[in-house]
Amino acid sequence: MNLPNNVAIKNLYSVQQAFLGRIRQRLDQFNIQMPSQHFAMGLSLAFVLLFNKAFFFAAWNTQSADSFGAIVFFVSLIPLLWMLTFFFISLVCIPGIIKPISVFLLIGGSFASHFMDTYGVVIDKEMLRNVWETDTQEAAGLLNLHLIGYLIVLGVLPSLLVIRTNIIWSSVKREFVVRTVSVILSLVVSFLLILSLSNYYSSFFRNHKEVRFLANPLGFVNAGISLLRENSSRPLVIDPISQDARLGTGTIHQTKPVLIVFVVGETARAANFGLSGYQRDTTPLLAKQDIIYFNNFSSCGTSTAVSLPCMFSSLSRDDYSDNKAKSRHGLLDFISASGVDVLWRDNNSGCKGTCDRVLYESPESLSAESQCENGNCYDEVLLNNLPKKITAGNQFIVLHQKGSHGPAYNQRYPNSMQFYTPVCSSNQLQKCSQAEVINAYDNTIRYTDYFLNSVVEWLKTQQSTHNTAMIYVSDHGESLGENNLYLHGMPYAIAPEFQKHVPFIFWASSSFYRDRGLSKECLNKLKAHEFSHDNIFHSFLGLLDIDTKHYQPGLDIFSSCFGRY
Numbered sequence: 226m227n228l229p230n231n232v233a234i235k236n237l238y239s240v241q242q243a244f245l246g247r248i249r250q251r252l253d254q255f256n257i258q259m260p261s262q263h264f265a266m267g268l269s270l271a272f273v274l275l276f277n278k279a280f281f282f283a284a285w286n287t288q289s290a291d292s293f294g295a296i297v298f299f300v301s302l303i304p305l306l307w308m309l310t311f312f313f314i315s316l317v318c319i320p321g322i323i324k325p326i327s328v329f330l331l332i333g334g335s336f337a338s339h340f341m342d343t344y345g346v347v348i349d350k351e352m353l354r355n356v357w358e359t360d361t362q363e364a365a366g367l368l369n370l371h372l373i374g375y376l377i378v379l380g381v382l383p384s385l386l387v388i389r390t391n392i393i394w395s396s397v398k399r400e401f402v403v404r405t406v407s408v409i410l411s412l413v414v415s416f417l418l419i420l421s422l423s424n425y426y427s428s429f430f431r432n433h434k435e436v437r438f439l440a441n442p443l444g445f446v447n448a449g450i451s452l453l454r455e456n457s458s459r460p461l462v463i464d465p466i467s468q469d470a471r472l473g474t475g476t477i478h479q480t481k482p483v484l485i486v487f488v489v490g491e492t493a494r495a496a497n498f499g500l501s502g503y504q505r506d507t508t509p510l511l512a513k514q515d516i517i518y519f520n521n522f523s524s525c526g527t528s529t530a531v532s533l534p535c536m537f538s539s540l541s542r543d544d545y546s547d548n549k550a551k552s553r554h555g556l557l558d559f560i561s562a563s564g565v566d567v568l569w570r571d572n573n574s575g576c577k578g579t580c581d582r583v584l585y586e587s588p589e590s591l592s593a594e595s596q597c598e599n600g601n602c603y604d605e606v607l608l609n610n611l612p613k614k615i616t617a618g619n620q621f622i623v624l625h626q627k628g629s630h631g632p633a634y635n636q637r638y639p640n641s642m643q644f645y646t647p648v649c650s651s652n653q654l655q656k657c658s659q660a661e662v663i664n665a666y667d668n669t670i671r672y673t674d675y676f677l678n679s680v681v682e683w684l685k686t687q688q689s690t691h692n693t694a695m696i697y698v699s700d701h702g703e704s705l706g707e708n709n710l711y712l713h714g715m716p717y718a719i720a721p722e723f724q725k726h727v728p729f730i731f732w733a734s735s736s737f738y739r740d741r742g743l744s745k746e747c748l749n750k751l752k753a754h755e756f757s758h759d760n761i762f763h764s765f766l767g768l769l770d771i772d773t774k775h776y777q778p779g780l781d782i783f784s785s786c787f788g789r790y
């Protein structure tokens with residue numbers, strides 16, 4: 226099913242408003258009164274029973290239902306989660322704020338339930354960061370009737386009940402006493418439940434930590450607090466660590482200026498690249514080019530909001546945090562400080578702060594009617610008028626793809642690139658067969674093959690005036706229904722390899738190899754070595770011969786192959 230058009234959305238909105246109007250009329254007939262303590266207990270139970278399908282399914286799959294103890298453990302999760310949720314709700318059950326907080330939790334919980342139940346994703350801090358930094362076009366790509374249904378049934382209708390409820394408050398002293406006793410009792414009951422089944426719970430907490438992210442709304446509330454705490458501590462001053470960057474003789478003494486194009490892919494997993502040995506030849510054009518494909522390359526994260534700033538940062542994945550990366554200069558600052566012209570062209574949701582201090586061209590400024598449909602532009606738009614942007618000196622150009630961004634894979638390529646059929650034409654992937662999902666996704670890879678081949682062919686036309694090179698790497702991979710998991714964004718420690726193993730491609734003109742003293746034969750021997758986004762920052766500094774104290778030769782993919790041409 227394609228996304229609803231404007232008329233359909235308006236009609237749906239009218240029906241929804243009429244429906245909600247009738248609900249409000251019915252609610253007006255009732256005068257719901259409830260003591261604060263009962264309200265907190267009822268709301269907590271509603272969350273446990275209605276919002277935690279993904280949590281209970283995941284918890285059940287951690288056990289073998291071959292014993293009475295395992296069944297008792299699973300059943301005990303219901304009162305345990307109830308008590309923990311009640312503990313949290315009790316803390317915020319305060320006159321004047323409990324209703325707004327309840328509505329926020331219900332609406333937020335309905336969204337979280339939809340994405341966890343439908344795509345198997347986890348709502349952790351990085352997933353929330355990805356949501357916060359997305360654009361309206363990406364958000365619209367996730368809109369469907371299934372989501373609206375979750376929002377109305379789990380979010381809007383319960384919120385109306387909350388608003389209509391007259392919460393009865395006791396005196397401050399009595400509320401304090403009752404609340405304190407309730408909170409203590411909830412913790413005691415939780416402790417006794419865990420203690421009575423300690424052999425099961427110790428294994429559950431130790432070996433299946435990822436399941437806790439699925440508890441709703443506790444999981445996304447904890448993730449939100451972590452994200453807010455991190456953002457609130459972000460320093461206002463950016464450390465200009467690139468000030469010592471200088472071009473070395475490796476670039477200065479070349480016979481022609483250097484032109485490097487860095488293509489940042491989106492959601493391309495290495496497993497579906499023909500160059501990786503995939504059963505389908507999804508990269509026939511690149512296979513004919515004189516490229517080097519590195520087939521053991523890992524991403525820094527499993528979402529754009531993490532991987533993109535991480536790969537442009539001098540920080541390794543182990544040291545990376547969003548706060549650290551955005552409080553210091555990154556790769557493009559170093560390249561620009563050395564005297565190389567930098568241009569970022571975007572067909573995605575922005576550069577996540579990595580291009581804030583260089584020339585930036587938005588998707589709107591690149592659009593061409595023949596390459597766009599319904600506000601969605603194909604990646605070919607990144608090449609529009611690119612020759613006019615070439616400078617006389619050394620230049621570094623970043624092309625940020627839309628790539629294979631889901632769930633609407635079928636909207637990422639023109640009809641001429643639909644090689645594999647039938648395809649999933651819905652953004653509700655769970656309603657399609659896995660074969661249809663894979664067909665649509667593989668078509669996006671065929672289109673990326675076409676696009677990258679176009680970049681290489683265009684660079685060949687610039688060889689008379691420049692020494693040219695191209696590097697391509699994806700920001701992260703994707704799950705296509707394996708183990709009922711879709712999309713990306715899983716916590717890195719538990720994410721499947723499909724979300725972390727990404728393609729990395731290098732191409733250079735013969736004059737670039739010669740003038741830079743770079744051995745192609747040497748590089749070919751490294752293509753099976755283990756590399757990651759940690760190598761990006763230092764590899765580009767080495768490729769451009771940028772001298773700085775922050776350069777680490779040991780993390781430069783090319784360093785051992787210089788001087789061997």
